[in-house]
Amino acid sequence: MSDKAKRILGSIPLHVVIIGLCILWLLPTFGLLITSLRPFQDINETGWWTAFLSRRDPEAADRPRFTLNNYVAALVGYRGRKTYAEACLGENPDPDCAGTGLMSPQGMGRAFINSLLVTIPATILPVLFAAFAAYAFSWLEFRGRQLLFAILVGLQVVPLQMTLIPIYRVYTKFGLNGTFLGVWLFHTGFGLPYAIYLLRNFIGSLPRDVFESAYLDGASPWTAFFRLALPLATPAIASLTIFQFLWVWNDLLVALVFLGGTTPVLTYQISNMVTSLGAGWHLLTAAAFISMVVPLIVFFSMQRFFVRGILAGSVKG
Amino acid sequence: MNKERAPKIMQQGLLMPLLFIIPALLILTFFVVYPTINTIGLSFKDAKGEQSAAVMCQEGQPCWGPFENYRHVLTDEVMLLAFRNNALWIILMVTGTTGLGLLIAVLVDRVKYEPLAKAVIFLPMAISFVGAGIIWGFVYDYKSYGSQIGILNAIVTGLGGKPIPWLTRGPWLNNICLIIVGVWMWTGFCMTILSAALKGVPTEVLEAARVDGANEWTVFWKVTVPMIMPTITVVITTMVVNVLKIFDIVYVMGGGQPGVQVIATRMYQEQFIKYNSGLSSAIAVVLLLLIVPVGYMNIRRFQQQEVMR
Numbered sequence A: 001m002s003d004k005a006k007r008i009l010g011s012i013p014l015h016v017v018i019i020g021l022c023i024l025w026l027l028p029t030f031g032l033l034i035t036s037l038r039p040f041q042d043i044n045e046t047g048w049w050t051a052f053l054s055r056r057d058p059e060a061a062d063r064p065r066f067t068l069n070n071y072v073a074a075l076v077g078y079r080g081r082k083t084y085a086e087a088c089l090g091e092n093p094d095p096d097c098a099g100t101g102l103m104s105p106q107g108m109g110r111a112f113i114n115s116l117l118v119t120i121p122a123t124i125l126p127v128l129f130a131a132f133a134a135y136a137f138s139w140l141e142f143r144g145r146q147l148l149f150a151i152l153v154g155l156q157v158v159p160l161q162m163t164l165i166p167i168y169r170v171y172t173k174f175g176l177n178g179t180f181l182g183v184w185l186f187h188t189g190f191g192l193p194y195a196i197y198l199l200r201n202f203i204g205s206l207p208r209d210v211f212e213s214a215y216l217d218g219a220s221p222w223t224a225f226f227r228l229a230l231p232l233a234t235p236a237i238a239s240l241t242i243f244q245f246l247w248v249w250n251d252l253l254v255a256l257v258f259l260g261g262t263t264p265v266l267t268y269q270i271s272n273m274v275t276s277l278g279a280g281w282h283l284l285t286a287a288a289f290i291s292m293v294v295p296l297i298v299f300f301s302m303q304r305f306f307v308r309g310i311l312a313g314s315v316k317g
Numbered sequence B: 001m002n003k004e005r006a007p008k009i010m011q012q013g014l015l016m017p018l019l020f021i022i023p024a025l026l027i028l029t030f031f032v033v034y035p036t037i038n039t040i041g042l043s044f045k046d047a048k049g050e051q052s053a054a055v056m057c058q059e060g061q062p063c064w065g066p067f068e069n070y071r072h073v074l075t076d077e078v079m080l081l082a083f084r085n086n087a088l089w090i091i092l093m094v095t096g097t098t099g100l101g102l103l104i105a106v107l108v109d110r111v112k113y114e115p116l117a118k119a120v121i122f123l124p125m126a127i128s129f130v131g132a133g134i135i136w137g138f139v140y141d142y143k144s145y146g147s148q149i150g151i152l153n154a155i156v157t158g159l160g161g162k163p164i165p166w167l168t169r170g171p172w173l174n175n176i177c178l179i180i181v182g183v184w185m186w187t188g189f190c191m192t193i194l195s196a197a198l199k200g201v202p203t204e205v206l207e208a209a210r211v212d213g214a215n216e217w218t219v220f221w222k223v224t225v226p227m228i229m230p231t232i233t234v235v236i237t238t239m240v241v242n243v244l245k246i247f248d249i250v251y252v253m254g255g256g257q258p259g260v261q262v263i264a265t266r267m268y269q270e271q272f273i274k275y276n277s278g279l280s281s282a283i284a285v286v287l288l289l290l291i292v293p294v295g296y297m298n299i300r301r302f303q304q305q306e307v308m309r
Helices: A003-010 A012-036 A040-045 A058-062 A069-076 A084-088 A108-139 A145-155 A161-174 A180-204 A208-216 A221-232 A234-250 A253-258 A266-277 A281-301 A303-311 B015-042 B065-075 B077-108 B114-126 B129-139 B151-158 B173-199 B203-211 B216-227 B229-244 B248-253 B263-272 B277-308
Strands: none
Touching: A003 A012, A012 A281, A012 B077, A012 B114, A012 B129, A040 A281, A069 A084, A069 A108, A069 A281, A108 A145, A108 A180, A108 A221, A108 A234, A108 A266, A108 A281, A108 B015, A145 A180, A145 B015, A161 A180, A161 A253, A161 B015, A161 B263, A161 B277, A180 A234, A180 A253, A180 B015, A208 A221, A221 A234, A221 B015, A234 A281, A234 A303, A234 B129, A253 A266, A253 B263, A266 A281, A266 B129, A266 B248, A281 A303, A281 B114, A281 B129, A303 B114, A303 B173, B015 B277, B065 B077, B065 B277, B077 B114, B077 B173, B077 B229, B077 B263, B114 B173, B129 B173, B129 B248, B173 B229, B173 B248, B203 B216, B216 B229, B229 B277, B248 B263, B263 B277
């Protein structure tokens, strides 16, 4: 046997292990996706892996194998046993259609919009404030700069749990519970230490000549910040934005405490379907996938920045 | 001052720096510093946060005075169970994610489709614990009879076994099944960091060891691992902090069983179900105290980086 053939044969176990691990990693999510597309009668009768096999149950033969009905039902918050179109869109809607609709507080459609309304400002605010502070910590001289920054780095390890109760009490007093503003501010406060840390490391390592010559040309710190620091720090800001976005989008605890059922976001809605409503798998799988769409898009389109952000030192508290 | 004088642009008096840092400073003070101090205070108060915790002492019962909440945290059976579970999480999840992450990083380093394989392992990082909870809840699905729709029980029954209630059989199986979900989610994180460190090991060093007659196994344990040890330490400490705070998986998948509760879920229950802010705060403080040593290591690491700059 030639050397080349030996090498190829020798590397087969390696490929088997890697591909095996990859399949193992993908299988649960793949099962979820297939399940979410099956008619609910099928989901509870047979495993998702049988979706491509021939059917034994003769009654099932006239059902389509795959359907988007689960997604429709999850979006509008319909929990009955028919399809949403059959039950609710005819002349005499069923009683369990009450309260369903695209903007229904029990549906994933409304929760999706709430998630966007929470996440976008809760991402922009901390990144912006952190960029300002990071610039000052890097390129402005003031007393106590090092000490203040060291404290800030330390704040990264304060767990979320440490801040929940007092803020909850203050919010109750000022009527901020259940408001978007309350959640935006909370996420901003909690995201800032890591955000400042990451951006300061990046902005601080930009070449000093750039800022010196800008100063000699008569630029103010504001000009230097907006025209130089921000554009040059784009890669770091991109990483940070993705992290903060996914963190807020995927967060359950903060949403549970400060928004709850009055303004349900995606994570809250799903956990509520699991813990108190006992919704069927057809709704849960569709709902889970609806909540995963945005993170997956973000992940695939910006994987590079995601990885860079992790390597920059993710020690978020 | 250092050898290099600060550039002129840095010397802007006091007002300018203040304007830049004031928004961040205000928010941090109100949302992180004040609550932290306040939580410590509340941990010495009663359930409503009004009187000293000492008023909850009952005659004939052990009493720690103002530390009464801490007595509960450190002696109550439900809390001890939560500590045990959290310890189990740390042991299994940290070794699981770091070990698997390192293994995968080493393996994919040798194949051409490395980026694709890494993306697959990394993917769960992007989704929420809640989403992962549904995904795995379905994997673990259990029916006492009939055809199984959860893949694990389908395999078990297919091999002639009885279906297993994965998520409700205590004291270990339910915890381990939840921890597996955590490992599935966070292995990609460890793999990414460790893989970057592996690429930083100079090939000449590895070649030299091979020329000296070391086999791949020896090269890995005697050369590669010692060289990336600082990174492994960082990964482990970061994971310990993450696992100490684990909440979502247990909240969504645990179904409220006492046998799977961890520190963070206990804290949530005390505050938002039993409305006992004293005990809840004490749990949070204990959590903080557990995390502080690791936080200290992170600050040290940061200062070392500053020195090297």
